[in-house]
Amino acid sequence: PTAAPDILSPEFAADPYSAYRVMRDDHPLIWHEPTQSYVISRYADVVRAFKDPLFTSRNYDWQLEPVHGRTILQMDGREHSTHRNLVAPAFRGRDLAEKFVPVIERNSAELIEAFAADGEVDLVAQYATRFPINVIVDMLGLPKSDHEHFHRWYTSIMGFLSNLSGDETVMADGIRTKGEFEDYMVPIIAARRENPGDDLLSTLCTAEIDGERMTDHEIKAFCSLLLTAGGETTDKAIASVMSNLVAHPDQLAAVRADHSLIPAAFAETLRHSPPVHMIMRQPAEDVELSGGTVEAGRTVTCLIGAANRDPEQYERPDEFDIARPDLDQGRAYTAGANHTAFALGRHFCVGALLARTELETAVAHLLDAMDDIAFADGAPPPEHGVFTRAPSQLRLTFTPTT
Numbered sequence: 001p002t003a004a005p006d007i008l009s010p011e012f013a014a015d016p017y018s019a020y021r022v023m024r025d026d027h028p029l030i031w032h033e034p035t036q037s038y039v040i041s042r043y044a045d046v047v048r049a050f051k052d053p054l055f056t057s058r059n060y061d062w063q064l065e066p067v068h069g070r071t072i073l074q075m076d077g078r079e080h081s082t083h084r085n086l087v088a089p090a091f092r093g094r095d096l097a098e099k100f101v102p103v104i105e106r107n108s109a110e111l112i113e114a115f116a117a118d119g120e121v122d123l124v125a126q127y128a129t130r131f132p133i134n135v136i137v138d139m140l141g142l143p144k145s146d147h148e149h150f151h152r153w154y155t156s157i158m159g160f161l162s163n164l165s166g167d168e169t170v171m172a173d174g175i176r177t178k179g180e181f182e183d184y185m186v187p188i189i190a191a192r193r194e195n196p197g198d199d200l201l202s203t204l205c206t207a208e209i210d211g212e213r214m215t216d217h218e219i220k221a222f223c224s225l226l227l228t229a230g231g232e233t234t235d236k237a238i239a240s241v242m243s244n245l246v247a248h249p250d251q252l253a254a255v256r257a258d259h260s261l262i263p264a265a266f267a268e269t270l271r272h273s274p275p276v277h278m279i280m281r282q283p284a285e286d287v288e289l290s291g292g293t294v295e296a297g298r299t300v301t302c303l304i305g306a307a308n309r310d311p312e313q314y315e316r317p318d319e320f321d322i323a324r325p326d327l328d329q330g331r332a333y334t335a336g337a338n339h340t341a342f343a344l345g346r347h348f349c350v351g352a353l354l355a356r357t358e359l360e361t362a363v364a365h366l367l368d369a370m371d372d373i374a375f376a377d378g379a380p381p382p383e384h385g386v387f388t389r390a391p392s393q394l395r396l397t398f399t400p401t402t
């Protein structure tokens with residue numbers, strides 16, 4: 001029998017997909033001492049952990065509280081459903097289409113204009129890492145002149161959240177950012193309560209269900225969650241979908257010829273190369289999963305990237321194929337999805353439709369601006385990261401279309 005892979009080892013970081021195979025086949029339940037968690041990898045187990053109400057999200061608190069405060073990610077039960085119902089409508093169809101599609105298109109076009117004539121670009125640095133944050137700042141109705149503040153706050157919070165080695169300077173910086181962000185947001189929230197506009201922040205300030213509203217601190221915490229939950233994920237999705245398409249020229253040509261295939265390319269990217277690879281849950285009672293029992297209160301690390309390539313669920317799971325019949329395209333952006341990239345169940349990504357709209361805009365705009373796209377280094381760039389994962393650079397050459 002093979003040894004159980006270690007999710008914090010360098011070999012795992014270099015090639016998690018080979019490790020996922022070994023885990024699914026021989027070690028579906030691993031106790032991992034350094035993270036004090038059980039690691040699960042089979043599709044059926046990961047879906048169960050997301051959907052079964054027995055599994056809670058309470059153990060996020062120690063990680064998120066110091067930089068965000070209390071957010072819906074840490075909540076369960078009635079507290080979660082109340083807060084989720086207050087914020088979710090702003091991310092649904094009509095609001096998105098009527099209010100925010102122009103914001104998304106404008107921000108994408110501005111970033112592309114800056115490099116469209118160059119014939120080469122690092123799509124991660126020059127587009128993917130900027131676009132989602134700029135969109136969120138704009139949706140909240142905050143001034144463009146504050147984009148740079150938001151990028152700094154975002155980088156600082158992400159540093160804190162991915163600080164595996166416990167570097168104290170990084171920790172202190174993350175905690176200081178929480179204070180700065182609060183000082184910035186609290187007077188703006190007060191002003192929007194007085195004088196609401198048509199923006200997302202005003203919607204959050206005035207949203208009310210059964211007489212309940214969010215407090216200033218809850219609104220502020222949700223806005224800072226939006227930066228990380230909506231920033232890093234969408235940024236990684238853009239890098240991965242473009243890298244996957246350029247690596248498969250026939251599929252790139254098909255998408256270029258028919259933009260209605262873009263959602264399929266994004267859905268298959270979410271399955272094949274998900275932005276988020278690890279999500280934690282905690283069962284309230286002892287529970288049987290493949291490979292044994294997880295005791296009540298233990299943390300379970302759910303491996304999205306492993307579940308999404310389980311051969312029990314998908315034919316040829318390692319192949320990128322935007323036409324695969326076993327991925328339910330129609331529901332790929334809903335809580336009925338049969339991939340696990342947005343989680344499933346109560347915490348299913350609130351921003352899935354926004355992510356889809358951003359991705360559709362990004363791919364359409366990029367293909368319209370760039371012909372003959374190729375990897376500047378002749379080969380697809382390596383992916384980085386184990387909690388979230390994507391190429392950290394995507395250097396492309398292209399023929400400008402204008």
Ligand code: HEM
Pocket residue numbers: 057072073074084136225226229230231233234237274275276279280341342343346347348349350351352354355
């Ligand atoms: C939740 C992935 C884009 C906002 C989640 C979760 C995942 C996820 C896996 C579940 C986390 C958990 O249960 O622990 C993604 C991916 C995205 C994306 C892969 C892009 C491709 C966005 C965007 C926004 C957003 C654009 C908003 C601006 C949220 C929020 C939650 C969430 C607020 C918490 C929902 C809850 O706890 O009920 N997302 N996300 N996400 N996402 Fe996303």
